[in-house]
Amino acid sequence: MKIGVFVCHCGSNIEGTVDTAAVAAAAREFPGVAFATDTMYTCSEPGQEEIVNAIKEHQLDGVVVASCTPRMHEQTFRRTVERAGLNRYLFEMANIREHVSWIGKDREANTNKATDLVRMAASKLLHNRPLLSKQFDINKRVLIIGGGVAGIQAALDCAEGGLEVVLVEKTTTIGGKMAKLDKTFPTVDCSCCILGPRMVDVAQHPNITLYAYSEIEEVSGYVGNFDVKVKKKATYVDWDKCTGCGICMTKCPSKKATDYFNEGIGKTTAINIPFPQAIPKKAKIDADFCMKLQKGKCGICAKVCPSGCIDFTQQDEFVTEKVGAIVAATGFDLFDWTVYGEYGGGRYPDVITSLQYERMLSASGPTGGHIKRPSDGKEPKNVVFIQCVGSRDKSVGRPYCTGFCCMYTAKQAILTKDHLPESQTYVFYMDIRATGKNYDEFTRRAMEEYNAKYIRGRVSMIYPKGDSLLVRGADTLMGTQVEVDADLVVLAVGAEAAAGAAGLAEKLRISYDSYGFYMEGHPKLKPVETNTAGVYLAGSCQGPKDIPSSVAQGSAAASKVLGLFSKDKLASDPQVSVVDIKRCIGCGKCMKTCPFGAIKEIDFRGMKKAEVIETVCQGCGICTSTCPQGAAQLQHFTDNQILSEVNALCQF
Amino acid sequence: MNVINLTSSCNSDFVRQVEEESGQQLSLCYQCGKCTAGCPYTTEYDIPVSQIMRLTQAGQKELVLKSKSLWLCATCESCTARCPNKIDVARIMDVLRHMARREGYGGVKTVKTFWDSFLHSVQKNGRVFEVGLLANYISHTGRFWTDMGLGPKVLPKGKIHFKPSAMQGKEEVSKIFRRYTEESSK
Amino acid sequence: MSVSLTYAYYPGCSSTGTSIEYDMSSRAICAALDITLTDVPNWSCCGSTPAHTVDHTLSSALSARNLCQVASMGLTAAVTPCPSCLSNLKTAQHRMKNDSFREKVSKLLDKPADITVETKSVLQILVEDYGIEKIKAKVKKPLTGLTVAAYYGCIMNRPAEIMNFDDREHPMAMDNIMTALGATVVPFPLKVECCGASFGIPRKDVVMRLSGKLLDTAKEMGAMALVTACPLCQMNLDMRQEQINSANGSKHHMPIFYFTQLMGLAFGLTEKELGIDKLCVNPRTVIDALGMEGNSKEKSQ
Structure with a gap:
């Protein structure tokens, strides 16, 4: 084999602390190396041209590029060598940027380590074999998990693009957090009025199948061919028959059920439809509060239901859907602010969350759009907003900025003045983060036109004083402690990863950060991809986002799915395990350890043997290390290839 | 207010020393003001605690160490307990007081005298002798009226003793003070 | 056993x-x-x-x-x-x-x-090692009719990493003991606010303001007495209560008990061994009200 080595400067990223010319010079002495050079930007067009020319000029049949992480440019260079007529697996990459130049300053040591890495790569390359992909069919249906605004956007875009869409929503209605909002910033238009029609589109679109009150139970398969088991949770109402008339709600005697849609402001009936524009508009029974389900008495809803859809014996049901791609759009949940004992920890009824306040502002909310204190139903005069509750606070494990609280707080201050012209609002803030289009102007308007008094400082304590609340904070600009007599305190509670996000990520085999937010493929260049092929992200599941960003990501994820499905067949990854039938003794250990069920037992002339199902194998390599005979070999990472790297490194 | 030249007046040795002695990282403070917001003594401070933190970050040694606030901190720990960045602010205030003492800043006389009298009493008796402490305090401050009104109220309760409580091994305690004085003069 | x-x-x-x-x-x-x-x-x-x-x-x-x-x-x-x-x-x-x-x-x-x-x-040992239920079992004369506010002071619970006891903002140890003794405990929002601490001598004015606020709030919440676990807090609130009244123009007459004293009363111990007579603000009326309850209960049985 004639190997060419290209050592990249990456501008000064590598060259700054690695003598790339010396690495290239050393490489010329390695077995098999026929050509070696250093180059400014190997990934640039002239850089790639240089590789193509060298292959032709020196009749190279293998290439090593020493540069950045393979995550960044392995695909790029594989295509380059393919253009010059080589098999794409006769290429190796040595990561001398992330693994060398960025982590050490000692030029000599770095140069030595880079040389070692190149020696390992060249040594492995000598054992590489050409590998060829196979083509397989794909199922052009897409699963979207989560029916908030991001999921709705992704579903509609995919459906409009001609795809069959399966939309799974955890609660009984789609709409997500946006459906709970009264108005949206910075336009102050009615949230439900702009979201409602989209929700109806989802319900009516012939390409969309909606599973509400359902969750993902199990995901198997791979890009193009996923099998997804969906759990349809028992609602005790036959939704095929339910017309959403709501008579059951008017008659249900159990009126103390938790009103999740209204964020616990007020109570609801055990059987209920969360709000008038719910999609699907179907009733569900809350088993915890239903007298029939708890005590076997009542059953009034069944008596009054005109369509006879109440079914107290209903059980969870499972359906399996076959799809080719998955979009996770599972959104966020609110931080549990009751850890702040200094804000009352939930003991004071007139300290509420921003989303509770939103429900109070909404005309379809529990107070009919009137701002009333939960304690006594009185209209507040002084309303105090506290920002960064569960944001930018290391002491509660939430050091990140939620990003949209500054804006909704300004909006709520404006709406407060609209609802109660005699009221006075105060906003305790640390910094105002208003970086979107027309955002800063909006927060200025809250101050200039709506007379919201902004106070720069955190609040240390809230406690009851008479029938109001004393809010004790700081005004750091004045440099003093300040107190405000508040009738109502609204906490701008931050966002955290949705409950259950980590569990779903494990089912989808995607990674998540330490807060449970899903990891994108690349922070800049692959914002809606994941590192699992065929699985995409949209909205706040990746990190807190406002509505425009969530919608943009919904569309972006849809375009990725449509792009994927624009091909009729996908190429399989040949980096899978292969069992050498001559060596296999049929012990079955590989079948037991394979996490993907990708190895099956076959009968070969009366002997038990193992065989890998290529399309299911994910190339993890567990069977390779389990097999006592060395019969299972992961292609492109065979024992011989790995050992040649070890030998290259440990030669002295 | 004077203009502070941030390049020439920043005493970075001071910053480093405060960080070292307190075990706290000053750059963690993002000036949210929550410490000042909860400080019960802030009304008496000449510089609120959040600004003490800011001035310390900026290496303004003189301004910080001459502040009366250092001496009026009651160590109630509400700043430490509620800091979103988990900075032990009360400990920084403690360390600044130590430095002010070492560098000979007078502080708030009544407070300093009270503390000195207290420790004097411990050094001498092994335990605090309340009457002796008060007498010492009065003789150093000339505040003869201090708590005189309490006498008739408290004396009959048998709570006040005119002799220090007898304790064996009080010389062990005074030795601790002696070694401390020797160590710190090294 | x-x-x-x-x-x-x-x-x-x-x-x-x-x-x-x-x-x-x-x-x-x-x-x-x-x-x-x-x-x-x-x-x-x-x-x-x-x-x-x-x-x-x-x-x-x-x-x-x-x-x-x-x-x-x-x-x-x-x-x-x-x-x-x-x-x-x-x-x-x-x-x-x-x-x-x-x-x-x-x-x-x-x-x-x-x-x-x-x-x-x-x-801490009473609530963690001994246990509220067992304390309840020892009660002979329940403190029925006594309405108290429990005041913990600054440093009983903080910094939480060092003190490692109860809740740093809303401790309940004394509240729970008082409830076990049969007393009514009012919600007291200033449980961990500073009383002025050791500045009683050098900066009495501040102590008057801070401790005064505690007394005002306790009264506002309907407490007949405050119960404390800290000698310094107790001294500021009890021994200095007259000073506080004259400094702030208030008219508090609020007994400031140590929680151990109230436990002792409920266990049937004598006032003398509990040092009730050492308190500066005379708790007579409050205790007598209890005595009547206890006696009438005994009589009716």
């Missing part, structure tokens, strides 16, 4: 003077509950606030001397009624986890500092 609880007892300086009734009542109720307290021999002052404002090594050495005394008793757990002493002992222990700091302390002590002893407050 339960194992009897035994602790080294560190009374703290104020127990010999201004908080003698806290010491008396702590000993009395522990005896009533079969909790053995053995005095730390030749205990000395922990250094209190003044020591740590001078130097952390000096402060820790003064505390460490007492920890060494406890270790020499062959006991592993020490208990003190005073949160300020406890805070000093615990802070010293926390800092001495650092080897170089411990060495400096040992140098001042002229012997190796002990780091094995466990330290707790009397309140």
Whole structure:
């Protein structure tokens, strides 16, 4: 084999602390190396041209590029060598940027380590074999998990693009957090009025199948061919028959059920439809509060239901859907602010969350759009907003900025003045983060036109004083402690990863950060991809986002799915395990350890043997290390290839 | 207010020393003001605690160490307990007081005298002798009226003793003070 | 069968003077509950606030001397009624986890500092080691009719990492004990607000303001009495209550009990052994109201 080595400067990223010319010079002495050079930007067009020319000029049949992480440019260079007529697996990459130049300053040591890495790569390359992909069919249906605004956007875009869409929503209605909002910033238009029609589109679109009150139970398969088991949770109402008339709600005697849609402001009936524009508009029974389900008495809803859809014996049901791609759009949940004992920890009824306040502002909310204190139903005069509750606070494990609280707080201050012209609002803030289009102007308007008094400082304590609340904070600009007599305190509670996000990520085999937010493929260049092929992200599941960003990501994820499905067949990854039938003794250990069920037992002339199902194998390599005979070999990472790297490194 | 030249007046040795002695990282403070917001003594401070933190970050040694606030901190720990960045602010205030003492800043006389009298009493008796402490305090401050009104109220309760409580091994305690004085003069 | 609880007892300086009734009542109720307290021999002052404002090594050495005394008793757990002493002992222990700091302390002590002893407050052992249910079972004269506010002060619970007891913003230990005794506990929002601490002498004016606010709020919440667990808090609120009234123009007459005193009353101990007569604000009317309840109950039975 004639190997060419290209050592990249990456501008000064590598060259700054690695003598790339010396690495290239050393490489010329390695077995098999026929050509070696250093180059400014190997990934640039002239850089790639240089590789193509060298292959032709020196009749190279293998290439090593020493540069950045393979995550960044392995695909790029594989295509380059393919253009010059080589098999794409006769290429190796040595990561001398992330693994060398960025982590050490000692030029000599770095140069030595880079040389070692190149020696390992060249040594492995000598054992590489050409590998060829196979083509397989794909199922052009897409699963979207989560029916908030991001999921709705992704579903509609995919459906409009001609795809069959399966939309799974955890609660009984789609709409997500946006459906709970009264108005949206910075336009102050009615949230439900702009979201409602989209929700109806989802319900009516012939390409969309909606599973509400359902969750993902199990995901198997791979890009193009996923099998997804969906759990349809028992609602005790036959939704095929339910017309959403709501008579059951008017008659249900159990009126103390938790009103999740209204964020616990007020109570609801055990059987209920969360709000008038719910999609699907179907009733569900809350088993915890239903007298029939708890005590076997009542059953009034069944008596009054005109369509006879109440079914107290209903059980969870499972359906399996076959799809080719998955979009996770599972959104966020609110931080549990009751850890702040200094804000009352939930003991004071007139300290509420921003989303509770939103429900109070909404005309379809529990107070009919009137701002009333939960304690006594009185209209507040002084309303105090506290920002960064569960944001930018290391002491509660939430050091990140939620990003949209500054804006909704300004909006709520404006709406407060609209609802109660005699009221006075105060906003305790640390910094105002208003970086979107027309955002800063909006927060200025809250101050200039709506007379919201902004106070720069955190609040240390809230406690009851008479029938109001004393809010004790700081005004750091004045440099003093300040107190405000508040009738109502609204906490701008931050966002955290949705409950259950980590569990779903494990089912989808995607990674998540330490807060449970899903990891994108690349922070800049692959914002809606994941590192699992065929699985995409949209909205706040990746990190807190406002509505425009969530919608943009919904569309972006849809375009990725449509792009994927624009091909009729996908190429399989040949980096899978292969069992050498001559060596296999049929012990079955590989079948037991394979996490993907990708190895099956076959009968070969009366002997038990193992065989890998290529399309299911994910190339993890567990069977390779389990097999006592060395019969299972992961292609492109065979024992011989790995050992040649070890030998290259440990030669002295 | 004077203009502070941030390049020439920043005493970075001071910053480093405060960080070292307190075990706290000053750059963690993002000036949210929550410490000042909860400080019960802030009304008496000449510089609120959040600004003490800011001035310390900026290496303004003189301004910080001459502040009366250092001496009026009651160590109630509400700043430490509620800091979103988990900075032990009360400990920084403690360390600044130590430095002010070492560098000979007078502080708030009544407070300093009270503390000195207290420790004097411990050094001498092994335990605090309340009457002796008060007498010492009065003789150093000339505040003869201090708590005189309490006498008739408290004396009959048998709570006040005119002799220090007898304790064996009080010389062990005074030795601790002696070694401390020797160590710190090294 | 339960194992009897035994602790080294560190009374703290104020127990010999201004908080003698806290010491008396702590000993009395522990005896009533079969909790053995053995005095730390030749205990000395922990250094209190003044020591740590001078130097952390000096402060820790003064505390460490007492920890060494406890270790020499062959006991592993020490208990003190005073949160300020406890805070000093615990802070010293926390800092001495650092080897170089411990060495400096040992140098001042002229012997190796002990780091094995466990330290707790009397309140803490009662709720954590003894248990509220068992306390409830010991009640002979329930405090029915008594409405109290429980005030914990600054440092009983914070910093949480060091004190490691109850909730730092909303402690409930004393509230729960009082409820177990049959008293009514009002929600008191200033449970952990500062009373003015050790500034009673040098800055009395501030103590008047801060402690005055505590009394005002307790009254507003409907409390007949305040119950405390800290000698300094108790002194500021009780001994200085007249000063507070004249400084603020208020007319408080609010008895300030140690929680141990109220426990003792509920256990049927005598006022004398609980040092009730040592309180400056006369609690007679409050206690008599209780007595009537208790008596009438006994009569009706």
